[in-house]
Amino acid sequence: MQIFDVIVIGGSYAGMAGALQLARGRRNVAVIDAGIRRNRFAEHSHGVLGQDGKPPAQIAAEAKAQLLEYPNLTWIEGRVESAEKAGDLFTVITSDNQTLNAKRLLLATGVSDHLPAITGLQDRWGKTVFHCPYCHGYELNQGSLGVLAVSEASVHQALLIPDWGPTTLFTNNCFTPSELHQQQLAARNVRIETEAVSEIAGEQSAIVKLANGRLVELAGLFVASLTKPASPIAYDLGCELAESPVGFYVKTDEFKQTTVPGVYACGDLGRAMGSVTFAIGDGALAGFAVHRSLIFDGLPA
Structure with a gap:
Protein backbone atom coordinates (compact mmCIF):
# COMPACT_ATOMS: atom_id res chain seq x y z
CA MET A 1 0.00 0.00 0.00
CA ASP A 113 -21.28 31.07 -4.44
CA HIS A 114 -24.96 31.54 -3.60
CA LEU A 115 -26.70 34.48 -5.25
CA PRO A 116 -30.04 36.13 -4.49
CA ALA A 117 -32.97 34.39 -6.18
CA ILE A 118 -33.50 37.00 -8.88
CA THR A 119 -34.37 35.97 -12.43
CA GLY A 120 -31.39 36.33 -14.78
CA LEU A 121 -28.78 36.97 -12.08
CA GLN A 122 -27.06 33.56 -12.11
CA ASP A 123 -27.01 33.48 -15.92
CA ARG A 124 -24.91 36.66 -16.00
CA TRP A 125 -22.51 35.72 -13.19
CA GLY A 126 -18.96 36.39 -14.37
CA LYS A 127 -20.17 38.18 -17.52
CA THR A 128 -21.95 41.39 -16.47
CA VAL A 129 -22.53 40.48 -12.80
CA PHE A 130 -19.42 40.31 -10.62
CA HIS A 131 -18.27 40.02 -7.02
CA CYS A 132 -14.82 41.68 -7.14
CA PRO A 133 -14.10 45.17 -8.52
CA TYR A 134 -10.35 44.54 -8.36
CA CYS A 135 -10.85 41.58 -10.72
CA HIS A 136 -13.37 43.14 -13.13
CA GLY A 137 -13.85 46.85 -12.42
CA TYR A 138 -11.15 48.34 -14.67
CA GLU A 139 -12.53 46.71 -17.82
CA LEU A 140 -15.93 48.38 -17.27
CA ASN A 141 -14.34 51.64 -18.43
CA GLN A 142 -15.89 53.90 -15.80
CA GLY A 143 -19.41 53.16 -16.98
CA SER A 144 -22.46 53.26 -14.73
CA LEU A 145 -22.23 50.55 -12.08
CA GLY A 146 -24.51 49.02 -9.50
CA VAL A 147 -24.32 47.13 -6.24
CA LEU A 148 -27.09 44.68 -5.42
CA ALA A 149 -27.44 44.45 -1.64
CA VAL A 150 -27.52 41.10 0.12
CA SER A 151 -27.25 42.56 3.62
CA GLU A 152 -26.20 45.71 5.44
CA ALA A 153 -22.58 44.68 4.69
CA SER A 154 -23.21 45.62 1.05
CA VAL A 155 -22.76 49.27 2.05
CA HIS A 156 -19.03 48.55 2.32
CA GLN A 157 -19.00 47.25 -1.27
CA ALA A 158 -21.00 50.24 -2.48
CA LEU A 159 -18.46 52.60 -0.92
CA LEU A 160 -15.65 50.91 -2.85
CA ILE A 161 -17.21 50.77 -6.32
CA PRO A 162 -17.27 54.51 -7.25
CA ASP A 163 -13.53 54.38 -8.00
CA TRP A 164 -14.52 52.34 -11.07
CA GLY A 165 -17.60 54.31 -12.15
CA PRO A 166 -20.77 56.18 -11.02
CA THR A 167 -22.55 53.85 -8.61
CA THR A 168 -26.09 53.00 -7.55
CA LEU A 169 -26.83 50.86 -4.48
CA PHE A 170 -29.96 48.72 -4.91
CA THR A 171 -31.08 47.97 -1.36
CA ASN A 172 -33.70 45.49 -2.68
CA ASN A 173 -35.62 45.39 0.63
CA CYS A 174 -32.59 43.86 2.39
CA PHE A 175 -32.11 46.72 4.84
CA THR A 176 -32.75 50.42 5.36
CA PRO A 177 -29.57 52.52 5.26
CA SER A 178 -28.93 54.29 8.54
CA GLU A 179 -28.30 58.02 8.72
CA LEU A 180 -24.56 57.31 8.92
CA HIS A 181 -24.76 55.01 5.89
CA GLN A 182 -26.56 57.73 3.95
CA GLN A 183 -23.90 60.28 4.87
CA GLN A 184 -21.10 57.92 3.84
CA LEU A 185 -22.77 56.99 0.57
CA ALA A 186 -23.46 60.64 -0.23
CA ALA A 187 -19.78 61.44 0.39
CA ARG A 188 -18.92 58.90 -2.31
CA ASN A 189 -21.74 60.13 -4.60
CA VAL A 190 -23.51 56.75 -4.42
CA ARG A 191 -27.16 56.90 -5.42
CA ILE A 192 -29.56 54.79 -3.31
CA GLU A 193 -32.37 52.90 -5.09
CA THR A 194 -34.95 51.44 -2.69
CA GLU A 195 -37.30 49.91 -5.28
CA ALA A 196 -37.13 46.09 -5.31
CA VAL A 197 -35.24 44.36 -8.14
CA SER A 198 -37.34 41.88 -10.12
CA GLU A 199 -34.98 40.73 -12.89
CA ILE A 200 -31.54 41.16 -14.43
CA ALA A 201 -31.45 41.21 -18.23
CA GLY A 202 -29.10 42.28 -21.02
CA GLU A 203 -26.18 40.66 -22.81
CA GLN A 204 -23.47 43.31 -23.22
CA SER A 205 -24.70 45.27 -20.20
CA ALA A 206 -26.60 44.55 -16.99
CA ILE A 207 -30.16 45.81 -17.25
CA VAL A 208 -31.78 45.97 -13.83
CA LYS A 209 -35.56 45.63 -13.97
CA LEU A 210 -37.31 47.14 -10.96
CA ALA A 211 -40.63 46.07 -9.51
CA ASN A 212 -42.29 49.30 -10.71
CA GLY A 213 -41.26 48.51 -14.31
CA ARG A 214 -38.39 50.97 -14.54
CA LEU A 215 -35.16 49.82 -16.24
CA VAL A 216 -31.65 50.81 -15.17
CA GLU A 217 -28.86 49.96 -17.61
CA LEU A 218 -25.40 49.41 -16.16
CA ALA A 219 -21.97 48.52 -17.48
CA GLY A 220 -21.75 46.02 -14.63
CA LEU A 221 -23.53 44.94 -11.46
CA PHE A 222 -21.67 43.86 -8.33
CA VAL A 223 -23.05 41.56 -5.68
CA ALA A 224 -21.38 39.91 -2.70
CA SER A 225 -22.32 36.25 -3.06
Whole structure:
Protein backbone atom coordinates (compact mmCIF):
# COMPACT_ATOMS: atom_id res chain seq x y z
CA MET A 1 0.00 0.00 0.00
CA GLN A 2 1.46 3.35 -1.07
CA ILE A 3 1.41 6.00 1.59
CA PHE A 4 1.66 9.55 0.33
CA ASP A 5 3.24 12.24 2.43
CA VAL A 6 0.38 14.57 1.49
CA ILE A 7 -2.91 14.31 -0.35
CA VAL A 8 -4.10 17.64 -1.74
CA ILE A 9 -7.86 17.64 -2.21
CA GLY A 10 -8.65 20.23 -4.87
CA GLY A 11 -6.46 21.03 -7.86
CA SER A 12 -7.28 24.65 -8.62
CA TYR A 13 -4.92 27.57 -7.96
CA ALA A 14 -4.49 27.14 -4.21
CA GLY A 15 -4.19 23.36 -4.35
CA MET A 16 -1.63 23.49 -7.16
CA ALA A 17 0.39 26.19 -5.39
CA GLY A 18 0.57 24.03 -2.26
CA ALA A 19 1.38 20.90 -4.24
CA LEU A 20 4.20 22.70 -6.06
CA GLN A 21 6.03 23.54 -2.82
CA LEU A 22 5.59 19.99 -1.53
CA ALA A 23 6.77 18.41 -4.78
CA ARG A 24 9.80 20.67 -4.79
CA GLY A 25 10.44 19.55 -1.22
CA ARG A 26 10.74 16.04 -2.72
CA ARG A 27 7.70 14.72 -0.92
CA ASN A 28 5.32 12.20 -2.49
CA VAL A 29 2.18 14.15 -3.24
CA ALA A 30 -1.21 13.19 -4.68
CA VAL A 31 -3.55 15.86 -6.03
CA ILE A 32 -7.21 14.85 -6.40
CA ASP A 33 -9.10 17.29 -8.59
CA ALA A 34 -12.77 17.41 -9.60
CA GLY A 35 -11.99 20.06 -12.24
CA ILE A 36 -14.47 22.69 -11.03
CA ARG A 37 -12.85 26.10 -10.52
CA ARG A 38 -14.76 28.88 -8.78
CA ASN A 39 -13.90 31.41 -11.52
CA ARG A 40 -14.97 29.14 -14.38
CA PHE A 41 -17.70 31.64 -15.33
CA ALA A 42 -15.22 34.43 -16.09
CA GLU A 43 -13.67 34.76 -19.53
CA HIS A 44 -10.52 36.46 -18.29
CA SER A 45 -8.60 36.65 -15.01
CA HIS A 46 -7.34 40.12 -14.11
CA GLY A 47 -5.12 41.44 -11.37
CA VAL A 48 -2.84 38.35 -11.31
CA LEU A 49 0.77 39.44 -11.64
CA GLY A 50 2.31 38.07 -14.83
CA GLN A 51 -1.03 36.54 -15.93
CA ASP A 52 -3.21 39.64 -16.27
CA GLY A 53 -5.98 39.14 -18.81
CA LYS A 54 -5.41 35.44 -19.48
CA PRO A 55 -8.36 33.04 -19.53
CA PRO A 56 -8.59 31.25 -16.16
CA ALA A 57 -8.56 27.84 -17.84
CA GLN A 58 -5.28 28.68 -19.56
CA ILE A 59 -3.62 29.73 -16.30
CA ALA A 60 -4.78 26.51 -14.63
CA ALA A 61 -3.71 24.32 -17.57
CA GLU A 62 -0.22 25.81 -17.69
CA ALA A 63 0.19 25.38 -13.93
CA LYS A 64 -0.96 21.76 -14.11
CA ALA A 65 1.46 21.00 -16.96
CA GLN A 66 4.34 22.36 -14.90
CA LEU A 67 3.30 20.29 -11.88
CA LEU A 68 3.18 17.10 -13.91
CA GLU A 69 6.89 17.50 -14.65
CA TYR A 70 7.59 16.39 -11.07
CA PRO A 71 7.81 12.57 -10.93
CA ASN A 72 6.94 12.52 -7.22
CA LEU A 73 3.52 14.08 -7.90
CA THR A 74 0.47 11.99 -8.79
CA TRP A 75 -2.55 13.70 -10.36
CA ILE A 76 -5.92 12.00 -9.98
CA GLU A 77 -9.02 13.24 -11.81
CA GLY A 78 -12.07 12.74 -9.65
CA ARG A 79 -13.99 13.71 -6.57
CA VAL A 80 -13.28 12.76 -2.99
CA GLU A 81 -16.25 10.98 -1.44
CA SER A 82 -14.89 10.62 2.08
CA ALA A 83 -11.84 11.26 4.24
CA GLU A 84 -11.11 10.13 7.78
CA LYS A 85 -8.30 9.71 10.26
CA ALA A 86 -7.18 6.10 10.69
CA GLY A 87 -4.47 5.83 13.32
CA ASP A 88 -1.52 7.96 12.24
CA LEU A 89 -2.78 8.18 8.66
CA PHE A 90 -5.63 9.73 6.75
CA THR A 91 -7.66 7.52 4.42
CA VAL A 92 -9.31 9.09 1.39
CA ILE A 93 -11.81 7.37 -0.90
CA THR A 94 -12.49 8.79 -4.35
CA SER A 95 -15.62 8.70 -6.51
CA ASP A 96 -14.21 5.76 -8.48
CA ASN A 97 -13.52 3.82 -5.26
CA GLN A 98 -9.78 4.38 -5.09
CA THR A 99 -8.45 4.30 -1.53
CA LEU A 100 -5.43 6.47 -0.77
CA ASN A 101 -3.53 7.04 2.45
CA ALA A 102 -1.41 9.97 3.57
CA LYS A 103 0.32 11.48 6.57
CA ARG A 104 -1.25 14.90 5.94
CA LEU A 105 -4.24 16.35 4.13
CA LEU A 106 -4.31 19.73 2.42
CA LEU A 107 -7.87 20.85 1.66
CA ALA A 108 -8.24 23.24 -1.27
CA THR A 109 -11.79 22.49 -2.36
CA GLY A 110 -12.88 26.13 -2.50
CA VAL A 111 -16.28 27.59 -1.77
CA SER A 112 -19.55 27.78 -3.69
CA ASP A 113 -21.28 31.07 -4.44
CA HIS A 114 -24.96 31.54 -3.60
CA LEU A 115 -26.70 34.48 -5.25
CA PRO A 116 -30.04 36.13 -4.49
CA ALA A 117 -32.97 34.39 -6.18
CA ILE A 118 -33.50 37.00 -8.88
CA THR A 119 -34.37 35.97 -12.43
CA GLY A 120 -31.39 36.33 -14.78
CA LEU A 121 -28.78 36.97 -12.08
CA GLN A 122 -27.06 33.56 -12.11
CA ASP A 123 -27.01 33.48 -15.92
CA ARG A 124 -24.91 36.66 -16.00
CA TRP A 125 -22.51 35.72 -13.19
CA GLY A 126 -18.96 36.39 -14.37
CA LYS A 127 -20.17 38.18 -17.52
CA THR A 128 -21.95 41.39 -16.47
CA VAL A 129 -22.53 40.48 -12.80
CA PHE A 130 -19.42 40.31 -10.62
CA HIS A 131 -18.27 40.02 -7.02
CA CYS A 132 -14.82 41.68 -7.14
CA PRO A 133 -14.10 45.17 -8.52
CA TYR A 134 -10.35 44.54 -8.36
CA CYS A 135 -10.85 41.58 -10.72
CA HIS A 136 -13.37 43.14 -13.13
CA GLY A 137 -13.85 46.85 -12.42
CA TYR A 138 -11.15 48.34 -14.67
CA GLU A 139 -12.53 46.71 -17.82
CA LEU A 140 -15.93 48.38 -17.27
CA ASN A 141 -14.34 51.64 -18.43
CA GLN A 142 -15.89 53.90 -15.80
CA GLY A 143 -19.41 53.16 -16.98
CA SER A 144 -22.46 53.26 -14.73
CA LEU A 145 -22.23 50.55 -12.08
CA GLY A 146 -24.51 49.02 -9.50
CA VAL A 147 -24.32 47.13 -6.24
CA LEU A 148 -27.09 44.68 -5.42
CA ALA A 149 -27.44 44.45 -1.64
CA VAL A 150 -27.52 41.10 0.12
CA SER A 151 -27.25 42.56 3.62
CA GLU A 152 -26.20 45.71 5.44
CA ALA A 153 -22.58 44.68 4.69
CA SER A 154 -23.21 45.62 1.05
CA VAL A 155 -22.76 49.27 2.05
CA HIS A 156 -19.03 48.55 2.32
CA GLN A 157 -19.00 47.25 -1.27
CA ALA A 158 -21.00 50.24 -2.48
CA LEU A 159 -18.46 52.60 -0.92
CA LEU A 160 -15.65 50.91 -2.85
CA ILE A 161 -17.21 50.77 -6.32
CA PRO A 162 -17.27 54.51 -7.25
CA ASP A 163 -13.53 54.38 -8.00
CA TRP A 164 -14.52 52.34 -11.07
CA GLY A 165 -17.60 54.31 -12.15
CA PRO A 166 -20.77 56.18 -11.02
CA THR A 167 -22.55 53.85 -8.61
CA THR A 168 -26.09 53.00 -7.55
CA LEU A 169 -26.83 50.86 -4.48
CA PHE A 170 -29.96 48.72 -4.91
CA THR A 171 -31.08 47.97 -1.36
CA ASN A 172 -33.70 45.49 -2.68
CA ASN A 173 -35.62 45.39 0.63
CA CYS A 174 -32.59 43.86 2.39
CA PHE A 175 -32.11 46.72 4.84
CA THR A 176 -32.75 50.42 5.36
CA PRO A 177 -29.57 52.52 5.26
CA SER A 178 -28.93 54.29 8.54
CA GLU A 179 -28.30 58.02 8.72
CA LEU A 180 -24.56 57.31 8.92
CA HIS A 181 -24.76 55.01 5.89
CA GLN A 182 -26.56 57.73 3.95
CA GLN A 183 -23.90 60.28 4.87
CA GLN A 184 -21.10 57.92 3.84
CA LEU A 185 -22.77 56.99 0.57
CA ALA A 186 -23.46 60.64 -0.23
CA ALA A 187 -19.78 61.44 0.39
CA ARG A 188 -18.92 58.90 -2.31
CA ASN A 189 -21.74 60.13 -4.60
CA VAL A 190 -23.51 56.75 -4.42
CA ARG A 191 -27.16 56.90 -5.42
CA ILE A 192 -29.56 54.79 -3.31
CA GLU A 193 -32.37 52.90 -5.09
CA THR A 194 -34.95 51.44 -2.69
CA GLU A 195 -37.30 49.91 -5.28
CA ALA A 196 -37.13 46.09 -5.31
CA VAL A 197 -35.24 44.36 -8.14
CA SER A 198 -37.34 41.88 -10.12
CA GLU A 199 -34.98 40.73 -12.89
CA ILE A 200 -31.54 41.16 -14.43
CA ALA A 201 -31.45 41.21 -18.23
CA GLY A 202 -29.10 42.28 -21.02
CA GLU A 203 -26.18 40.66 -22.81
CA GLN A 204 -23.47 43.31 -23.22
CA SER A 205 -24.70 45.27 -20.20
CA ALA A 206 -26.60 44.55 -16.99
CA ILE A 207 -30.16 45.81 -17.25
CA VAL A 208 -31.78 45.97 -13.83
CA LYS A 209 -35.56 45.63 -13.97
CA LEU A 210 -37.31 47.14 -10.96
CA ALA A 211 -40.63 46.07 -9.51
CA ASN A 212 -42.29 49.30 -10.71
CA GLY A 213 -41.26 48.51 -14.31
CA ARG A 214 -38.39 50.97 -14.54
CA LEU A 215 -35.16 49.82 -16.24
CA VAL A 216 -31.65 50.81 -15.17
CA GLU A 217 -28.86 49.96 -17.61
CA LEU A 218 -25.40 49.41 -16.16
CA ALA A 219 -21.97 48.52 -17.48
CA GLY A 220 -21.75 46.02 -14.63
CA LEU A 221 -23.53 44.94 -11.46
CA PHE A 222 -21.67 43.86 -8.33
CA VAL A 223 -23.05 41.56 -5.68
CA ALA A 224 -21.38 39.91 -2.70
CA SER A 225 -22.32 36.25 -3.06
CA LEU A 226 -22.90 34.25 0.11
CA THR A 227 -20.36 31.43 0.34
CA LYS A 228 -20.01 28.05 1.96
CA PRO A 229 -17.44 25.23 1.52
CA ALA A 230 -17.97 23.59 -1.86
CA SER A 231 -17.26 20.12 -0.47
CA PRO A 232 -18.47 18.47 2.77
CA ILE A 233 -15.02 16.93 3.42
CA ALA A 234 -13.99 19.61 5.92
CA TYR A 235 -17.26 19.07 7.85
CA ASP A 236 -16.77 15.30 7.77
CA LEU A 237 -13.27 15.58 9.21
CA GLY A 238 -14.55 17.79 12.04
CA CYS A 239 -12.83 21.02 10.99
CA GLU A 240 -14.21 24.08 12.75
CA LEU A 241 -15.70 26.80 10.57
CA ALA A 242 -15.42 30.57 10.84
CA GLU A 243 -17.97 33.12 9.62
CA SER A 244 -17.41 36.30 7.63
CA PRO A 245 -20.04 38.90 6.65
CA VAL A 246 -20.58 36.98 3.40
CA GLY A 247 -20.42 33.35 4.47
CA PHE A 248 -18.47 30.49 5.99
CA TYR A 249 -14.92 29.21 5.54
CA VAL A 250 -12.65 26.77 7.37
CA LYS A 251 -10.88 28.16 10.41
CA THR A 252 -7.06 27.84 10.33
CA ASP A 253 -4.10 29.03 12.35
CA GLU A 254 -1.39 31.31 10.94
CA PHE A 255 0.25 28.29 9.30
CA LYS A 256 -2.99 27.13 7.66
CA GLN A 257 -3.60 24.14 9.95
CA THR A 258 -7.25 23.56 10.75
CA THR A 259 -8.59 22.63 14.18
CA VAL A 260 -7.95 18.99 13.22
CA PRO A 261 -4.22 18.16 13.61
CA GLY A 262 -2.64 17.14 10.32
CA VAL A 263 -5.38 18.72 8.22
CA TYR A 264 -4.59 22.02 6.50
CA ALA A 265 -6.83 24.29 4.42
CA CYS A 266 -5.96 26.99 1.92
CA GLY A 267 -7.35 29.28 -0.76
CA ASP A 268 -10.97 30.41 -0.69
CA LEU A 269 -11.81 27.48 1.59
CA GLY A 270 -9.45 28.73 4.29
CA ARG A 271 -9.81 32.50 4.22
CA ALA A 272 -12.52 35.15 4.37
CA MET A 273 -11.59 36.91 1.12
CA GLY A 274 -10.94 35.20 -2.19
CA SER A 275 -9.03 35.98 -5.37
CA VAL A 276 -6.64 34.06 -7.62
CA THR A 277 -3.68 35.99 -6.21
CA PHE A 278 -4.69 35.28 -2.62
CA ALA A 279 -5.33 31.62 -3.47
CA ILE A 280 -1.85 31.16 -4.95
CA GLY A 281 -0.15 32.84 -1.99
CA ASP A 282 -2.28 30.99 0.54
CA GLY A 283 -1.57 27.67 -1.16
CA ALA A 284 2.17 28.32 -1.17
CA LEU A 285 2.09 29.15 2.57
CA ALA A 286 0.15 25.97 3.27
CA GLY A 287 2.63 23.92 1.23
CA PHE A 288 5.55 25.32 3.23
CA ALA A 289 3.72 24.68 6.50
CA VAL A 290 2.77 21.09 5.67
CA HIS A 291 6.36 20.32 4.62
CA ARG A 292 7.72 21.76 7.86
CA SER A 293 5.23 19.77 9.91
CA LEU A 294 6.39 16.53 8.25
CA ILE A 295 9.93 17.32 9.36
CA PHE A 296 9.58 18.87 12.79
CA ASP A 297 6.60 16.92 14.13
CA GLY A 298 8.66 13.73 13.77
CA LEU A 299 11.69 14.94 15.77
CA PRO A 300 12.27 13.98 19.39
CA ALA A 301 10.59 16.49 21.69
